[in-house]
Each structure stands twice: as C-alpha cells, then as structure tokens.
Amino acid sequence: MxxxxxLDPALATSPDEDASRQVLGPAERRGDQVFRAVSRxxxxxxxxxxxxxxxxxxxxxxxxxxxxxxxxxxxTAWFPDQDPPVFGIAALAxxxxxxxxxxxxxxxxxxxxxxxxxxxxxxxRVGAAAGFITDLLAAVPSIVFGLWGLAVLQPHLxxxxxxxxxxxxxxxxxxxxxxxxxxxxxxAGIVLAIMVLPTVSALSREVFVRVPATHVEAALALGAxxxxxxxxxxxxxxxxxxxxxxxxxxxxxLGETIAVALVLSAAFDVxxxxxxxxxxxxxxxxxxKWNEAGPIGLSALIASxxxxxxxxxxxxxxxxxxxxxxxxxxxxxx
Amino acid sequence: MTTAPVQxxxxxxxxxxxxxxxxxxxRLVTRDLSACYGGFVAVRDVNLVIEPRAVTALIxxxxxxxxxxxxxxxRMHEVAPGAGVxxxxxxxxxxxxxxxxxxxxxxRTVGMVFQRPNPFPTMSVxxxxxxxxxxxxxxxxxxxxxDVVEEALRGAHLWHEVKDRLRRPGASLSGGQQQRLxxxxxxxxxxxxxxxxxxxxxxxxxxxxxxxxxxxxxxxxYTIVIVTHNMQQAAxxxxxxxxxxxxxxxxxxxxxxxxxxxxxxxxxxxPATADYLGGRFG
Amino acid sequence: MSRVETxxxxxxxxxxxxxxxxxxxxxxxxxxxxxxxxxxxxxATPVDGVAGTAVVAVLLFVGLQTAWSVRVEGRRHAVDRLAxxxxxxxxxxxxxxxxxxxxxxxxxxxxxxxGEFLTTSMRGVSPTSAGGxxxxxxxxTLEQVGIAVLLAIPLGVLAAIYLVEYGQHAGHRGFARAVGxxxxxxxxxxxxxVGLFVYTALVLTLGLGRSGxxxxxxxxxxxxxxxxxxxxxxxxVVPDELREASYALGVxxxxxxxxxxxxxxxxxxxxxxxxxxxxAAGETAPLLLTTFLSKSVNADxxxxxxxxxxxFLWDQIASSTPASVDRAWGAALVLVLVVTxxxxxxxxxxxxTGVKR
Numbered sequence: 004m005x006x007x008x009x010l011d012p013a014l015a016t017s018p019d020e021d022a023s024r025q026v027l028g029p030a031e032r033r034g035d036q037v038f039r040a041v042s043r044x045x046x047x048x049x050x051x052x053x054x055x056x057x058x059x060x061x062x063x064x065x066x067x068x069x070x071x072x073x074x075x076x077x078x079t080a081w082f083p084d085q086d087p088p089v090f091g092i093a094a095l096a097x098x099x100x101x102x103x104x105x106x107x108x109x110x111x112x113x114x115x116x117x118x119x120x121x122x123x124x125x126x127x128r129v130g131a132a133a134g135f136i137t138d139l140l141a142a143v144p145s146i147v148f149g150l151w152g153l154a155v156l157q158p159h160l161x162x163x164x165x166x167x168x169x170x171x172x173x174x175x176x177x178x179x180x181x182x183x184x185x186x187x188x189x190x191a192g193i194v195l196a197i198m199v200l201p202t203v204s205a206l207s208r209e210v211f212v213r214v215p216a217t218h219v220e221a222a223l224a225l226g227a228x229x230x231x232x233x234x235x236x237x238x239x240x241x242x243x244x245x246x247x248x249x250x251x252x253x254x255x256x257l258g259e260t261i262a263v264a265l266v267l268s269a270a271f272d273v274x275x276x277x278x279x280x281x282x283x284x285x286x287x288x289x290x291x292k293w294n295e296a297g298p299i300g301l302s303a304l305i306a307s308x309x310x311x312x313x314x315x316x317x318x319x320x321x322x323x324x325x326x327x328x329x330x331x332x333x334x335x336x337x
Numbered sequence: 338m339t340t341a342p343v344q345x346x347x348x349x350x351x352x353x354x355x356x357x358x359x360x361x362x363x364r365l366v367t368r369d370l371s372a373c374y375g376g377f378v379a380v381r382d383v384n385l386v387i388e389p390r391a392v393t394a395l396i397x398x399x400x401x402x403x404x405x406x407x408x409x410x411x412r413m414h415e416v417a418p419g420a421g422v423x424x425x426x427x428x429x430x431x432x433x434x435x436x437x438x439x440x441x442x443x444x445r446t447v448g449m450v451f452q453r454p455n456p457f458p459t460m461s462v463x464x465x466x467x468x469x470x471x472x473x474x475x476x477x478x479x480x481x482x483x484d485v486v487e488e489a490l491r492g493a494h495l496w497h498e499v500k501d502r503l504r505r506p507g508a509s510l511s512g513g514q515q516q517r518l519x520x521x522x523x524x525x526x527x528x529x530x531x532x533x534x535x536x537x538x539x540x541x542x543x544x545x546x547x548x549x550x551x552x553x554x555x556x557x558x559y560t561i562v563i564v565t566h567n568m569q570q571a572a573x574x575x576x577x578x579x580x581x582x583x584x585x586x587x588x589x590x591x592x593x594x595x596x597x598x599x600x601x602x603x604x605x606x607x608p609a610t611a612d613y614l615g616g617r618f619g
Numbered sequence: 620m621s622r623v624e625t626x627x628x629x630x631x632x633x634x635x636x637x638x639x640x641x642x643x644x645x646x647x648x649x650x651x652x653x654x655x656x657x658x659x660x661x662x663a664t665p666v667d668g669v670a671g672t673a674v675v676a677v678l679l680f681v682g683l684q685t686a687w688s689v690r691v692e693g694r695r696h697a698v699d700r701l702a703x704x705x706x707x708x709x710x711x712x713x714x715x716x717x718x719x720x721x722x723x724x725x726x727x728x729x730x731x732x733x734g735e736f737l738t739t740s741m742r743g744v745s746p747t748s749a750g751g752x753x754x755x756x757x758x759x760t761l762e763q764v765g766i767a768v769l770l771a772i773p774l775g776v777l778a779a780i781y782l783v784e785y786g787q788h789a790g791h792r793g794f795a796r797a798v799g800x801x802x803x804x805x806x807x808x809x810x811x812x813v814g815l816f817v818y819t820a821l822v823l824t825l826g827l828g829r830s831g832x833x834x835x836x837x838x839x840x841x842x843x844x845x846x847x848x849x850x851x852x853x854x855x856v857v858p859d860e861l862r863e864a865s866y867a868l869g870v871x872x873x874x875x876x877x878x879x880x881x882x883x884x885x886x887x888x889x890x891x892x893x894x895x896x897x898x899a900a901g902e903t904a905p906l907l908l909t910t911f912l913s914k915s916v917n918a919d920x921x922x923x924x925x926x927x928x929x930x931f932l933w934d935q936i937a938s939s940t941p942a943s944v945d946r947a948w949g950a951a952l953v954l955v956l957v958v959t960x961x962x963x964x965x966x967x968x969x970x971x972t973g974v975k976r
Binding site: 032034035037038039041042043044045046047048049050052053055056059060062063112113114115116117119120121124125133136137139140142143144145146147148149150151153154155156159162163166197200204228229230231233251254255257258259260261265286289290293294304305308311312315316318319320322323327 | 670695696699702710719724774777780781782785794795798800801804808815816820824847872874876877900902903907908911933936944954959962
C-alpha cells in the first residue's frame with residue numbers, strides 16, 4: 004500500500020499501452036500517511052542529532068580557538084583560563100592514542116581467541132556460557148571497572164612494571180626511571196583492554212557464526228586439523244569483519260572516559276614510559292577539568308571533545324565502510 | 338461489511354460483497370493483465386473469466402506466473418517492492434485497479450489463503466478468527482464476535498476440533514488445522530471471493546483431504562480460485578481449469594487455455610496442455 | 620590370493636587411520652608436570668609470587684606439550700595443539716577479570732550495605748565521616764533513566780519501523796540507508812561527547828540549567844541507536860507471511876504494523892530496550908557534564924542538580940577517605956545490582972512477551 008507500483012519499460016511496449024497506468028494513486032489511507040510520516044520523522048531526528056552534535060560542538064568550541072595564544076595542535080600545556088590562555092591537545096592526543104594502543108594490543112588477540120573458542124572450540128553449552136560471560140563484562144558500568152582498576156588491579160601491576168623495567172628496560176616503552184608504578188598508562192591500558200574485550204569478541208563472534216558450514220566442512224574433509232581449518236576457511240572469510248570488530252573496539256577505547264579518568268594521573272606530558280605515573284586522554288581530561296573550568300576553559304574542553312568526536316567518527320566510519328563493502332561482495336545484507 | 342464505506346467506488350465493491358450472500362455471486366474478469374517484479378515481467382496479457390460459485394484452478398509449471406495472477410486479483414501483488422500491474426481486473430463490472438479504489442477494501446472483498454499456514458503467533462484461535470474484523474477497525478459487540486467465530490470455524494470444518502480451546506495460541510494447532518484456521522480467518526470478514534495459493538502443498542495427505550472436502554462445501558457460497566501444483570487436485574476440486582505456461586526461460590508466463598476441467602483433462606485444445614497434463618514436462 | 624590382498628588392505632587402512640597421536644592423558648600430564656616444576660622454581664629461584672609462578676607454569680606447559688607433540692604427532696598437530704591452548708587461554712583471560720571484579724564487588728560492597736545506606740542521603744555527612752547513604756542517588760538514577768526510557772523507546776521503535784517497513788520502498792531506500800549508517804555511527808560516539816553536546820545545546824544555548832532532565836536527554840541520545848538497532852533486527856525477522864496475511868484480510872498497513880508486526884517482535888524489542896537501559900544506567904561521564912553532584916534528595920528532575928548512582932560513586936572515589944571508599948564500593952554493588960536486575964528482567968520478558976507458545 005505504501006508502494007506505488009510502476010510499469011517497467013518492458014511492459015510499456017505492450018499493445019495495451021493506453022490501459023497501463025499508475026494503479027495506486029489517491030487511495031492510500033489517511034492512517035497510513037500519518038503513521039509513515041511520524042515514523043519517518045523519528046528517523047529524520049536521528050540524522051539531525053548527529054549533525055547537531057557536530058554543529059553545536061564547533062560553535063561552542065570557537066571562542067577557545069579564538070582566545071588561544073598557543074598552537075592548539077602542538078602545545079602540551081592546558082591553561083585555558085589564565086591570561087593569556089595557553090592550551091593544546093598534543094599531550095591529550097598522545098595519551099589517548101597510546102592508552103588505546105596498549106588496550107588494543109591486549110584486547111584484540113584475546114577477543115578473537117574468545118570468539119574462536121565460543122564458535123569453534125567449545126561445545127555448545129560452554130560456548131553459550133562464554134558468550135554470557137562476555138555479555139556480563141559488557142554490562143559492568145565503566146566506573147565500576149575504574150574503581151576495580153584503582154583498588155585491585157593497580158597494586159598487582161607493580162610487580163609486572165618492575166619486571167619489565169628490569170629485563171626489558173632497554174626498550175623505552177618498558178623503562179621506568181621514577182621508581183613509581185601507579186596511575187600509569189599501563190594500568191589504564193589494561194583496564195581499557197578488559198572493557199573493549201566484549202566489543203571485539205562479540206562482533207567477531209557474529210562474523211564467525213556466519214562462516215558457511217560448507218567452508219568449514221570442506222576443510223575438515225580434506226584432513227585439516229582444527230587450526231588449519233580456522234586458517235584456511237574461517238579467517239579469510241571473516242577477515243573484514245574481524246578488522247571492523249577491532250576498529251569498533253578501538254572507537255570505544257578512544258572515547259572511554261570514567262575508568263581512564265580514575266586510573267590515570269592526568270599529567271600533561273608526552274612520555275613513552277608505560278609503567279610510570281602520567282598520561283592523559285581527551286575524555287578523561289574533560290571529566291576531570293569540567294567542574295573547575297571557566298568560560299574559556301569550558302570552550303577549550305569542548306574543542307578537545309570535538310577532536311575526540313572527529314577521531315572516533317573517523318574510526319567508526321572506516322569500520323562500517325569495511326563491513327558494508329564486504330556485505331556488497333557477499334551479495335547479502337550483513 | 339456492516340459499516341458504510343466512505344468512498345464512492347469502494348461502495349460498489351462492498352455492495353458486491355454483501356450481495357454475494359444471495360445471487361448471482363462475484364464474477365472476476367481480467368483484461369490484458371500483465372504483472373512485473375522490478376524489471377522482470379512475470380506474466381503477460383492474461384484474459385481470464387472466473388465464474389461465481391465455482392472453483393477455478395490455475396495450473397502450470399513453476400515460473401508460469403499462476404501465483405502472480407492470483408495475487409493481482411486482490412491487489413496483493415503490489416505489496417512487494419517494485420511490483421507493477423497493467424491491464425484490468427473487474428469484479429462484477431467494477432475495475433479493482435481504478436484510481437479511486439482502495440486496495441484495503443479490495444482485500445476485504447477478495448480474501449486469500451496462503452501456501453503455508455500463517456496464523457498470527459501472538460493471537461489465540463479466537464483472536465485469529467476475528468483478526469480481520471478487529472484490525473480492520475470494525476467495532477462490534479462481544480456477542481457478535483462470538484457468533485462470527487463459531488460461524489467461520491464451522492464454515493472451515495474446524496469448530497468441533499477447537500471449540501474447547503479457543504483461547505489456546507493459534508500456532509498450537511496442527512498444520513492442517515492451522516490452514517483451516519486461516520480459511521476461517523479469511524471467511525470471517527465475509528469476502529465474495531476466496532483466493533488460495535497452493536493451500537495444501539505444506540500439508541500431509543489427510544489434512545489435504547480435509548481441505549479439499551472443505552472446498553467442495555465452500556464453493557456454494559464463494560467464488561474460489563485455487564493455484565495448485567497438483568494436477569490430480571485440480572481435477573478433483575475444480576470446475577474450471579486455466580493452464581499457464583512459460584515458453585522461454587526468464588520470459589513471461591502466459592495463459593495457454595482455459596475451459597471446463599473435465600474437457601481440459603480429456604480433450605485439451607493446445608498440445609502444450611496435453612503434454613503438461615500427460616506428465617511430459619513440468 | 621584374495622585373503623592376502625584383504626590383509627594388506629586392512630593394514631594399510633589401519634595405518635592411515637590411526638597415525639601417531641598423543642594419548643588422551645598427555646595434556647593433563649604435561650600440565651601437571653609444568654605446575655610442579657613451576658612450584659619447584661618458585662621455591663628455589665627468585666621468580667615467585669602467584670602471577671610469576673602461573674606464567675612460568677603456562678610457558679612450561681606450552682613448551683612441554685609442543686615438544687612432545689612434534690616428536691610423536693608431527694608439526695601440524697603440534698601447531699594445532701598450540702592454537703587450542705591459546706584459544707582456551709583467551710577464554711580464561713576474560714573469566715579472570717570478571718571473577719575478580721565480581722568477588723571484590725560483593726566482598727567490599729556488602730560491608731557498606733545497611734538500612735541507613737539505602738535510605739538516607741549524604742546531606743550533612745562529611746567525606747571523612749562514616750554513615751550517610753545513596754538514597755538521593757537512587758532516586759536520581761531512577762528518574763533520569765525513567766525519563767530517558769520514555770523518550771528513547773518510542774523514538775527508537777518508530778525509527779526502526781520506518782527503516783524496516785518503509786525503508787525498502789522506492790523513494791525511501793536512499794534515505795533509509797543513510798539513517799541506518801548514522802545509527803551505526805552513533806553507537807560509536809563516546810558518551811562524554813554526547814554529554815558535551817547536551818551541555819552546549821540545552822544548558823548553554825537553551826538556558827535549561829544543569830538538571831536531571833539534561834542528564835536524561837544525554838542518556839536518551841546514548842540509548843537511541845541501541846534501541847533502533849535491536850528493534851530493527853527484531854522487526855526484520857518477523858516473517859513477511861504474517862504481514863501478507865494481515866493485508867489479505869483487508870487490514871491497513873499501519874494497523875498491520877501496530878497490531879501484528881510489532882506484537883510478534885515484542886519479546887526481542889523489549890529485550891533490546893532493556894539492554895540499552897542497563898547500559899545507560901551505568902553511564903557516568905554524560906551525567907558529570909549535565910547535572911551537578913548533589914548531596915541531598917532532589918525529586919524534581921527539571922530543576923537544579925540531581926544526584927545519580929554513577930556520579931555518587933565518582934564523588935565518593937574522588938574523596939578517597941576510608942569512609943568514602945567504603946561507600947563507593949557499596950554504591951558500586953547497588954549500581955551493578957540495578958543493572959543486573961534490568962538484564963535479568965530483559966531475559967525474563969523476552970521469554971514471556973510477544974509470541975504465544
């Protein structure tokens with residue numbers, strides 16, 4: 004009824020061309036029109052929301068850009084409310100990317116492993132339990148993870164930090180000159196890794212489930228071991244989905260706020276040494292500085308939020324584009 | 338159809354429906370009917386007369402467009418995205434595709450039963466039967482509903498089997514019972530015509546027999562059009578048979594010939610009909 | 620002649636099928652040996668501590684099993700065993716932190732739990748002193764999440780209906796695809812950015828003032844894409860046959876959607892919505908930006924600062940006195956219980972609503 008049947012060219016060539024016509028004009032019902040308009044309005048609202056987020060952030064970040072007397076991109080300091088204002092996102096960008104990178108290095112292989120376990124290794128009941136466990140992980144609010152990271156995880160990581168410093172100290176990432184092992188990017192990275200684990204594993208599980216059974220059986224029938232089957236049949240099919248699962252996890256890691264704000268020491272420096280106190284991220288900085296910021300301070304935080312928005316948007320759009328291209332290739336709707 | 342239809346043309350349709358209870362019944366006539374899905378023409382130039390109070394069977398090999406023709410008769414064809422129709426379908430002289438005709442009213446007059454039983458899974462047996470009345474916005478009193486349910490279920494030869502479990506989910510019935518429930522649901526809105534799209538193909542032989550017996554009793558009240566893959570079924574239940582065929586792969590289906598079932602099965606005019614009915618293809 | 624041939628074939632088949640495999644007890648044996656050696660090393664060498672010993676044991680197990688397997692079964696099977704071990708280890712890596720979180724949460728949270736904790740606010744309680752409670756935060760969370768539910772679920776369900784029921788038709792397809800893409804992208808917008816947006820739009824621009832309502836709007840925006848996505852998936856699995864059955868009865872399209880399609884998908888829709896609600900209930904960052912912390916009960920979401928469980932938790936952690944950290948664990952337990960209750964409700968509702976069985 005919502006459709007307007009139209010004649011295709013092939014039919015239009017039929018001798019009864021005059022008889023052919025649009026068959027469903029004014030007869031669409033009032034209720035249908037109203038209902039369609041309302042539901043379309045709801046859909047439009049979502050489009051508008053995303054546009055509004057971008058517009059409002061740009062608008063309200065503008066005063067800070069104008070007032071800033073330092074380079075927004077390369078300055079590591081953050082003094083937007085002093086006169087003259089001096090602030091930049093260099094330290095924030097560095098800390099955001101480094102913590103997210105640590106989280107990804109840990110979470111991506113483990114996430115894939117869990118997904119493989121649930122789909123191809125565990126029997127059905129254990130697999131379902133594993134799925135339930137990752138769902139539970141996803142359900143724990145981030146502030147609870149922050150509290151746990153602070154109170155439980157951090158004291159346990161001192162030993163790891165010392166060990167890394169002692170045996171791998173030649174690598175700058177693992178060196179620790181301060182002798183302190185708390186409130187570090189390492190702690191934040193591990194907490195983040197646990198938090199993005201459900202995202203990575205749930206999304207790659209979805210892809211693994213869609214691997215055609217015939218591919219799997221074909222490999223097994225050729226005498227492949229289970230791992231050879233995974234390498235030959237599962238991974239090639241699932242690769243785009245796995246990549247986008249990792250990217251969506253990355254998007255979460257970049258934007259996670261509260262857990263990071265709790266376990267990082269929020270210093271404005273650029274240091275590669277993972278286990279030393281320090282590091283800061285866009286999101287954590289916004290949460291920590293919000294209530295003490297003056298007018299330019301708020302605007303500066305909004306400006307940094309705008310950068311974070313753009314960053315996560317780029318990551319998410321890329322991830323979705325990879326999936327969408329894959330869906331076109333396999334000819335079905337993903 | 339108790340409420341007065343709003344628009345002028347549907348009124349004709351609705352009146353036809355009510356007069357169907359008496360004589361002379363609803364006659365369907367298609368003129369140069371063609372139907373397409375997107376760019377694919379499924380069936381072309383069908384000129385068919387469907388007589389009232391009789392069973393007309395549409396038969397033919399897969400892809401010949403017989404189901405498509407059926408779906409154009411109550412404007413269900415256009416529900417699919419990209420579907421289109423040309424030509425006309427007249428119900429007792431009223432063109433169903435006239436611009437002012439509301440397809441919703443067409444479907445209340447021309448009911449349909451599908452290949453697979455599809456009772457609404459959220460509804461009980463009772464609610465399924467009155468679904469067309471309730472969802473169509475017709476307000477009636479409870480008592481009336483009770484009467485309609487009993488009448489429709491009796492009409493569908495289902496009353497004795499389900500009268501004690503009207504409140505059970507419709508999906509809890511067996512496949513054959515579900516299909517008869519769907520027939521009851523269709524006749525509860527008192528249509529003039531019943532379209533059946535391979536109604537027995539998902540059923541076991543016993544349930545099929547039940548439906549065929551039901552058809553024999555329904556034909557005194559309704560104009561029935563049935564699509565079937567099963568030639569024996571067409572021979573058993575129908576008064577008129579229309580044979581459709583598709584000559585080139587991917588080409589449109591066409592109506593080859595139509596006639597009284599007895600003659601079609603004994604002395605078909607077209608050699609293709611003879612070949613198909615003789616089991617040489619299809 | 621024929622007998623000889625049969626014997627030969629049988630031997631051949633036996634060889635090919637049996638091959639050389641490690642016996643079933645090999646893996647447990649290797650594990651036992653590895654653990655024992657690791658314990659021995661823990662006593663004898665400076666490598667000790669639970670974590671260190673565990674790591675050593677795992678490495679020993681992997682080395683032992685691989686070497687054994689290479690000798691007996693060959694390289695292919697050794698690699699297969701290695702992969703199997705890695706995959707199981709990954710599973711353990713998810714279980715351990717979850718267990719740790721839950722155990723600490725329950726152990727420390729229960730200590731803070733009391734009648735007073737659940738029924739009083741923090742009014743007049745200093746960070747250093749014991750006592751006080753989260754009643755005001757509980758009220759705030761229930762109101763904020765409740766309003767968000769009232770906004771997000773109708774909007775999300777309607778948008779999903781548009782995408783599924785109208786989006787395939789000519790003239791709507793491009794727009795529907797754009798909306799679908801934006802919904803996907805919206806799920807990835809960080810919650811803190813949503814908080815910033817609501818602050819700039821409602822507080823700075825419309826002059827609403829920081830309030831529970833502003834927080835609700837932020838939670839709504841966070842829930843919306845999740846609701847749309849799950850609802851869309853549920854509507855898509857409603858068979859077209861039911862829609863057709865309804866049309867064929869002369870039921871208009873919108874009534875078909877409202878009375879047939881949505882009820883059939885109701886179980887899944889409710890589940891998805893509850894999961895979104897559970898997610899939103901634990902969000903902290905957007906609340907920090909949109910409603911101030913408050914120590915006392917404010918039942919009016921439209922006016923003035925309003926506490927919430929996550930922000931209460933944040934405040935107590937930030938105070939970092941022994942008394943406030945105790946309260947933080949208590950609040951964390953309550954928050955997780957609220958979220959878990961929502962999840963469980965979702966599962967139960969999924970079983971009982973919608974399709975009749």
